[in-house]
Amino acid sequence: MSLELQGVSQVVDGQQHIAPTDLVLEKGTMNVLLGPTSSGKTSLMRLMAGLDRPSTGRIFSSGRDVTNEPVQARNVAMVYQEFINYPGMTVFDNIASPLRLKGQSRKEVDRAVRSTAEMLKLTPVLQRKPLALSGGQQQRCALARALVKKAALVLLDEPLANLDYKLREELRVEIPRIFEQAGSIFVYATTEPEEALLLGGNTATLWEGQVTQFGPTLSVYRKPQTLTTAQVFSDPPMNFIQGKKAGDSLSLNGGASLGLRKQSAALSDATYTLGFRAHHIKLQQHEVSQPGSPPLHLQCTLVASEVTGSETFLHLRYGETTWVAVASGTHVMTQGKQVDIWLDGAHLYLFDLTGCLVACGDNAV
Amino acid sequence: MAKVQNNRAWLLVLPVLALVAFSAVIPLMTVVNYAFNDTFGNNQFFWNGLGWFEEMVRSERLHAALGRQMVFTGTILAIEVPLGIFVALNMPKKGFWASLCLVLMALPLLIPFNVVGTIWQIFCRIDIGLLGRAMTALGVDYNYTNDPLDAWVTLIIMDVWHWTSLVALLCYAGLQSIPNAYYQAARIDQASRWDIFRYIELPKMSGVLLIAVLLRFIDSFMIYTEPFVVTGGGPGNSTTFLSIDLVKMAIGQFDLGPAAAFSLMYFLVILLISWVFYTVMVARDAGETR
């Protein structure tokens, strides 16, 4: 089955929660809704599930209009941020509950529960009560309940947000693989860009109730069509600086100027915003090797540095703006130090003042 | 929000609606009929317009009953709310004693109203009642059938005994929902016991407290059974509250027209006050989530 949203919007008390949205989600795909808290992820999911009715627009399931169908009729499963299980039942009964409601035979239920439990590594704890389990296992149980139903649409609303960092990492790797086998449409809401990248599939970036871009996760990441999408889909945050374009050079609000080539040189002369990701700031010239055009060399002041082990985050000040750079290895530097950085033309983005992407480096494709 | 609803559910509500129509709506309409008409029997009615209402609004007797009612409701709220909060604050938070407290507190709430009245009526009688006898033996001049003050004190103590635990239980539930971190933070901030009550417990309890006040207000404003059983509104008219007066007027004197007008106004006043409470509560909740 496929799920199609046509011009779906939601207005509550005169306030627009979801702007008119068109989306097509195909069978067997993982679709990530990425956006900060209260950007409309949960609202959009509730519309998809049929828990709320859209103010405008229609929703089609495999071409059939289901806009007015209640959630009970739609074969949907949902997993929440909180670990929601029946506390009085064992893990086995919890997983079995959706099947028993459907009236499946004992044998079928038993087989389905055991295979799902195996997939989610719950076999050893099947006879225990959810509250006696760790947070990770409780959420596995909730996931199993959603999966066992073989629902056509499975919605996951920040399912890993309440878990420890390491458990999150473990489940992030497992989830896409488990879901590949299941063949439903998966919709996964998260606030974390890193999570979207690990899950792969498609990503829709959300900002203030608006889907700003939808496409294969990596291509949204590599080629954000707007400044907003770029901001939503970057952690550490993307770095920006404004500059005035005249002819084939862009003079930045900090002194330096950048030589423009190809399509960017052809743009009309105006003010543009230059964007680049933290890990594309290089501290050594030889790290940016590009035949033809020399890299952009800038001098910044170090505001703070944070070591994470294999990497160092450098907070840099250039003119009026502050940037974050990620450098591999540990760099212990004193605050206020002058830092030379190099930017590779292949990793630069150019946005106009309305925030639309007008040009980008070769690597952004 | 446009929730998707299953409209068949309404079918299941139909029998209840029918029942409510017969038990509430039709009798209420009869009362409305009586309030605007005069009758001399034989089912003959004469249009009286707002006549009864005017009479009732001017009625000294009704003013006196309303005054007594206000004093009674005010007094029991002034006692039960602080006392309920105090009890809730001092109840054990968990363990065996907490369960025992909860059971003991729930007991008075489970006793039928007329039984409560009867218990206190007997308990306070000076001839056979334990309290009445004890007071007399102690040399206290106590007799609720003769002395209006004694009657009032008896009724108020009875109501406090009956209903304080409702306030306490609601507050207790509100207190239980305060995360421990709040108390820890307050200790670290060196907040005094009063500060903790004023800035943490009271704000977090205010929602349930408002419900408790509303319930106690409506209930005490309509109180009938207990004072009727204990004092019958006496001595004299000293404990004749609104509903007792209403019954006297309607059934004792068979003044159906004025009584109907009276009961409609009574109903509207309670409705109005409840609505005010409700609006305040909703506005408060909206402020919380905004």
Added chain:
Amino acid sequence: MAQITLSDLAHSYVHNGAETGDFALKTLNHVWQDGGAYALLGPSGCGKTTLLNIISGLITPSRGRVLFDGVDMTESPAEKRNIAQVFQFPVVYDTMTVRENLAFPLKNRGLARAAIQARVALIAEMMGLGDILDRKARGLPADAKQKISLARGMVRESVNAILFDEPLTVIDPQLKWELRTQLKSLHRELRHTMIYVTHDQVEALTFADTVVMMHEGRVLQTGTPESLFETPAHTFVGHFIGSPGMNFLEAKIEGSRGVINGQCFPLGASYRTASGFTQIGIRPEYIQFSADEGLPVVVKHVEDVGRRRIVHAELANSPISVSVPEGQFFDNTMARVRFMPDKINIFVDDWRVQGEAL
């Protein structure tokens, strides 16, 4: 401000817990230097919150002593210790304005009005709360409330220590960056002793100068972020820190050579043969793919996360993950891996052993 010493500390929630298994916190000695930025890192249930609450005085330890500048404070309650604490979820006084919230701990300590005003204004400015100082705390969004909690923790000038209990849990990733930098610069300016409890390695390593890594009620390692990353004292530290964590492979050690499945590779140091279960630990970042050199691997699948690819492979039937930076060439013909010799750590029975320099 003070130096805080924990001496032979242990805690059990069960009365008279005799077995070591009953102890939420096993015997521990540690000194928190005055003015340091510390992180207590570990998975949930490792005892880090218990330790924090012992320092703040919300829990009295079953054994051992807590000293502030040499003065025994073990029995003093929280309000006597002059510490500040920020909790996981925002704790604000709903009916007060933001300003009153910040002033509250100062007012309770009887500070002069003018001093309170000045201090509140300063901290509010630093935390970016200046615009909403006169708003009621009720009705503010969760992240603003958490900023209030953080600011209230920071507002007292003379605290012995500021304790943070996973303070950024409710904060969006983008805002986390901002707040973490703010906390760090506040630490630099105010020089309070700060202890930051978290399960998030990135938060711990970026915030702290010294990280205390805990697991099952025990401190496994105390050290700088680099030392935890490069030379983890225990396999759990290696696994917990880094994303993905360190790879562990059973190997035989012969002097300065390691042997896996009959294949040799060089080590960065020389080791005496030890008895026990021997593993090498190597970080995904320190493994390189090669077409013709090194140990053979079978690539299972590749995750592209933008700035790098994470290759999941098998080496001698053990899973191994390799991180390939963006822009670096990698394809199916590269079926061998090389370990950077001086980045290899040797673990015997899960504890790291020190080699002799070559």
